[in-house]
Amino acid sequence: MYGFMGKMLFVDLSTGEFEDKVIPEEWYRDFLGGPALGARILYEYMPAHADVFGEDSMVGFVATPFDGSNFFCGGRYTVVSKSPVYNGWNDANSGGFFGPAIKKSGYDGIFVRGISPKPVYLFVDDGKAELRDATKYWGMQATELENALFTDLEDNKISYAFIGPAGENLSNMAAVMNDGHRAAGRGGTGAVMGSKKLKAVVCRGNQTFELADKAGMAKLSKAISESLKQAPMLQGMRTFGTTGGFMPSLLSGDAAVKNFSVALCETDKTPEDFEPLAAPMLNEKYKVKSYRCSSCPIGCGAFMDTTEDERFPVKNAARPEYESVGWFGSAIMNTDPVVLIKCNHLCNEYGTDTISTGGTLGWAFEAFNEGAITKEQLDGIEPFWGDGAAAVALTEKIVSGEGCGKILTQGSQYAADYWNAGKEFLFVASGIEIAQHDPRRAPGYIRTYQVDPTPGRHVKGGLAKANDRMTWEQKYDYRVTGYADLVEICTCEYINASGLCIFSPRLFPPGAIFEGMKYVTGIDFDKYTLRLFGMRAFIMRWAFNLREGLRRKDFTVTDRMIGNPPMRAGQLAGISLDNERLVENLYNAIGFNPEGVPCQDVLEFVGGLEPVIADLYPPKE
Amino acid sequence: MDILVKFYAVDIPVSLKSTKFDLPEGSVVEDALDECLKLPEITIDEDYFKASIVLKNGGRTHLKDALSDGDVLSILRTMEGG
Numbered sequence: 001m002y003g004f005m006g007k008m009l010f011v012d013l014s015t016g017e018f019e020d021k022v023i024p025e026e027w028y029r030d031f032l033g034g035p036a037l038g039a040r041i042l043y044e045y046m047p048a049h050a051d052v053f054g055e056d057s058m059v060g061f062v063a064t065p066f067d068g069s070n071f072f073c074g075g076r077y078t079v080v081s082k083s084p085v086y087n088g089w090n091d092a093n094s095g096g097f098f099g100p101a102i103k104k105s106g107y108d109g110i111f112v113r114g115i116s117p118k119p120v121y122l123f124v125d126d127g128k129a130e131l132r133d134a135t136k137y138w139g140m141q142a143t144e145l146e147n148a149l150f151t152d153l154e155d156n157k158i159s160y161a162f163i164g165p166a167g168e169n170l171s172n173m174a175a176v177m178n179d180g181h182r183a184a185g186r187g188g189t190g191a192v193m194g195s196k197k198l199k200a201v202v203c204r205g206n207q208t209f210e211l212a213d214k215a216g217m218a219k220l221s222k223a224i225s226e227s228l229k230q231a232p233m234l235q236g237m238r239t240f241g242t243t244g245g246f247m248p249s250l251l252s253g254d255a256a257v258k259n260f261s262v263a264l265c266e267t268d269k270t271p272e273d274f275e276p277l278a279a280p281m282l283n284e285k286y287k288v289k290s291y292r293c294s295s296c297p298i299g300c301g302a303f304m305d306t307t308e309d310e311r312f313p314v315k316n317a318a319r320p321e322y323e324s325v326g327w328f329g330s331a332i333m334n335t336d337p338v339v340l341i342k343c344n345h346l347c348n349e350y351g352t353d354t355i356s357t358g359g360t361l362g363w364a365f366e367a368f369n370e371g372a373i374t375k376e377q378l379d380g381i382e383p384f385w386g387d388g389a390a391a392v393a394l395t396e397k398i399v400s401g402e403g404c405g406k407i408l409t410q411g412s413q414y415a416a417d418y419w420n421a422g423k424e425f426l427f428v429a430s431g432i433e434i435a436q437h438d439p440r441r442a443p444g445y446i447r448t449y450q451v452d453p454t455p456g457r458h459v460k461g462g463l464a465k466a467n468d469r470m471t472w473e474q475k476y477d478y479r480v481t482g483y484a485d486l487v488e489i490c491t492c493e494y495i496n497a498s499g500l501c502i503f504s505p506r507l508f509p510p511g512a513i514f515e516g517m518k519y520v521t522g523i524d525f526d527k528y529t530l531r532l533f534g535m536r537a538f539i540m541r542w543a544f545n546l547r548e549g550l551r552r553k554d555f556t557v558t559d560r561m562i563g564n565p566p567m568r569a570g571q572l573a574g575i576s577l578d579n580e581r582l583v584e585n586l587y588n589a590i591g592f593n594p595e596g597v598p599c600q601d602v603l604e605f606v607g608g609l610e611p612v613i614a615d616l617y618p619p620k621e
Numbered sequence: 622m623d624i625l626v627k628f629y630a631v632d633i634p635v636s637l638k639s640t641k642f643d644l645p646e647g648s649v650v651e652d653a654l655d656e657c658l659k660l661p662e663i664t665i666d667e668d669y670f671k672a673s674i675v676l677k678n679g680g681r682t683h684l685k686d687a688l689s690d691g692d693v694l695s696i697l698r699t700m701e702g703g
Contacts, residue, residue, distance in 0.1 A: 232664050236631035248629035248697035252674040265679070441699075468699070469672045472683065506632065571674070571681050 002212035003065040003521035004028055008041070009107045009129055011122060013196050014055055014114030018129045020107075029523060030608035032497040033064030033108065035091035036537035038080030039453075039544055041111060043611060048547045052082045053170065053195035055114050061161055061176075061201055062109040064499025067099035067294075069211060071516045072224050072508070073501040075099050075294030079161070079176045082548075083187040085411065086430040089453045089544035090187035091496075095293035096179035099499060101159030101203035116197040121162075123153075126205035134199040139165060141349040143316070146180055149202065162200035163190045164351025169401040170194050171409040173356035173433075177348070181318040182293075185353030187432065187454060212522035220515055227509045228297055234507060238290075240279035241300035242322040247271065247278045249326065253571035254441045256331035258385060259362035260427050260560060263570020269333060269386075276337045277329045282319060286341065291318070296501065304341055312342035312392060320344040320354070323458075326436030327358020332365045332383070332391055339388030343395040350399035356411055357398055359433025363412035364394060367422030377419060379403040426558045432456035439579075440563045440572045442467040443475055447485060447582040450557045451596065453541035459502055461492025461534070463582065478581045482589030485582070490534020494525070497537055535590060536606045539598055543612040552583065552596035622646060622690035624653050630673070630698030637662040644688065650675055651684040653694055673698050 010019040023041065031037040038060045050056035059081040066074025077099030083090035102110060106127035119134040137145055141164050150156040159179055167174035167190035174190025175183040193199075211217055228234050236244050249255040250264065251271055257264045264271065275281055286306055292299030302319035306312060320328065320340055328334060328343040343361075347354045365383045367373045375382045379397065381404075383390040397405030407415050413431035416423045427434050429449040435458035439446035444463025452460040463485040467475050495502060498517060505513055514525040525533070559565075563576035587594065591602030600617045603609045627639040642656045654671055657663055663670065674697040675682050682694075 230664070232634055232662070233632040235634055239635055240631065244631045245699060248674075249699045251629060251676060251679075251695060252697040252699055254699045437699075469669055471672060472674075472681070571676070 001025055001028055001521070002210050003069065005103050005106060005108045005207060005209055007107060009110045009124065010045075011110065011112045011129065011131070012114040013112060013116040013120065013131070013198060016131060026608065030533075030536060031540065032523075032533075033067070034062050034076070034078035034093060034497045034499060035080060036493060036497040036540055038062040038078055038091060038109070039089065039537075039540040041109070042080055043540065043544055043547070045111070046082075046113070049549075050082065052084045052087060052192060057082055057192060057195070058111055058113045059189060059192045059196065059198075060109055060111040061098075061102060063099050063102040063107070064497065065517065065521050066499035068103040068209065069217070069520045070221075070295050071217070071520060072221065072295060072297050073504040074499045074516070075296065076499045076501060077102060077184075078496065079184040079189045081189045081192040083189070083454070084170070084191050085172045085188045085432045086455060088430075088455075088548055088550050089541050090189055091454055091541065092176070092184035092186040092189060093496060094176070094178055094182045094184040095296070095501065096182035097159040097294045098161050098178040098182075098203065100294050101205075103209065104207050105203040105205040106207040110201060112196060112198060115195065119197045119199050121200040121202060122198065123202045124204070127207060137199050138168060141165065142177060142180060142351065143349060145200070149200070153202070155204065158202050158204045160200050160202040162351070163193045163198075164349060166350045166352045166399055166401065166409065167191055167194035169409065171352060171401060172411045172414065173352045173360070173398075173409065175351050175353045177351045181348040183348070183351075183353065185355065186457060190351055211520055213519040217516070217519040220512060220519060224508055224512055225297070227512075228507060231507045233503070234298065237298050237300045237503065237507075240283070241302060241319060243279035243282065243319055243325055245322040246325045246329070247275070249322065249436065250274055250330055252441060254438055255326040255436045256362060256427075256438065258333060259331055259366040259425060260438060261366060261425070263567055263572065264330070266569050267333065269335070273335050274330055276335060277325050277340055282337055285337065287319065288316075293501070298503075298507070300503075306338050306341050309338045311389070312338050314342055314345045317341050317345040318348055323436045324354040324358060327355065327362060328391065328395075331358060331362040331436070333386035334388050334391055335386065336388040339391055342392050346392075346395050346399050352399045352409075355435050356433045357395065359427065360398055360408050360412040360415065361391065361394055363415070363422065363425055363427070364408060366425045367416075370422070370425070372422035372425070373419055377404060424560070427560055429456035429557045429561070430555050434458075434561070437464070438572065439561055439577060440567065440575045443577050443582065444481075444485065444488075446557060446562060446577050446579045447586060449561070450579055451552060451555050451583050451586070453538065453545055455555055459496075461489035463488060465492070476575070478578045478585070480585065481582055482585035482587075485586045486531075486535070486589045489538055490531050493534040493537035494530060532606055535602070536608050538590070539603070539606065539609060539612065542596070543609070543615075546597060546612075547615055552594070622648070622688065624648075624688055625693045626653060626657060627693065627695045629695060632665060632698060634662045648688050649684065650677065650682055650686050650688060650694065653688065654684070654696075657696070
């Protein structure tokens, strides 16, 4: 089939066996790649109720049709597994170069089950797979591991996904990292790798696949190039990356102030106090060079250097993305850019998700300042608001899992339960920390945070995208939101499954993201088939949760997230959200019953969901 | 009357830092946004641009709110990701 390698690699770490598996062609057509195809495969091959850290638990590294096609911004891959945080479906994607490398090594995806008796890494070299001893790499942080792999394999062109010490320690916030400091961060899949003693997956090769229409692809690439020259967002993204979103988000109430507890105007700080954390000043003082992912014409990443700072000198640090600036900045009232860069760097080196790490740090700051936890519980650290040294010290504890970090590395919900303290300060969905997008500012987020198959995510589809096009009054009108919610879900499911960067629709000419799919795979998307695809992908991911016995009631958000009580001042003063109404509206639009179970008609209408029908609606005797 | 507009957005060219407009008495916030849309640097659809979060002198404001001489409008266009 055009656009794919046509086979998956299955590896059993318990037995050391490998299998090249050819999946049905319709699975590619129905689910494309990434999270959607990953969900279909795990639904087929991973038994229900498998212990997340047990032998039957699987972790997958799933490429996409655009990986390796050189389609602009189409180089992302997805990790899939059960999440140790909420015991349901998890997917998280990342850029860099690993997605195309999976395909160059000969496969559309790599799926691993079992547990190795000793640390290993998987080396997939031009169609040949091998498990190698990783004892010497166990315990290594990102930079040390990269240097060791490049040296030992005598090749600095390899691409690899890996875990840092956080994954080895089974931290709930352990990311699957790749290519140095790129991260498929959310949901704790790094811990699943750690439980399998799988330190890394290294890919290399020169395998290729055929495009459906090479000439069409070349023409489209030219058109996109021309269009990009006029795109107003291009220069901003190229210069500042997502970091450029920090100041507008801080001013609008999107970014957290004191762990989402107050408005900036209620504190002793002004917006100007936070400008040293904003992209222009970070670039001016610390930027060394830009960074771009595979086949990206933008290059929104950057490397920074703070080696002139005596307190926290760091070389080759990634410029913190927007989410990290919020969590390690205004959420804890830190205005010191070197502290921000250091905290972000610690996450990357130890391999933790910056959102969950920052969210847990923000919770700890508030719990301490409000007297819910003490410095004795924090190994003597006193995280008063704005204390940068305390932020770095606590982040080190969290990512390393040492001392109080043993508790905090499992996340804010775990810590609040463990100490039975500070539960009113939690800003979590089903126990996982939230990105720097306050749902009280864009209420569509609350539905996505609550009942996306992967709770707590800002990069999943939903009404929040449409909120950006609404007036203030329209945003908080909860009538008839289901259809708009579903439309945004479907587009986002397509973006994630095709391997595109989430910013591509804002940069490309209208329709280009679908035209590209036609030229790569021959699959033609129109509004109708996009709707079916999006529903199928969403339901497939959600079906994993249903099979685990999870229902709507098991997906929760905290009172603070819905404005109960509402904020007292600032842009979000007086706002409370009707999250349950938003969920009901979506369920009506997508054909779910109130418990979150899709009706049989919808499953049959969407198609490609036969095993889900068999599980939910078994034939009557 | 003089109105200063500041832009905080990734989809507006970085060269456009802030702009002063001379608007007639009785103008409202939307009038200032209409003036912004005449700038060659702003190529965003009118509806989408007018859905931006706009602060007047640091506080929340609405399209039909009246402007006074010396007001500062901040146009905020947030983004997800990262």
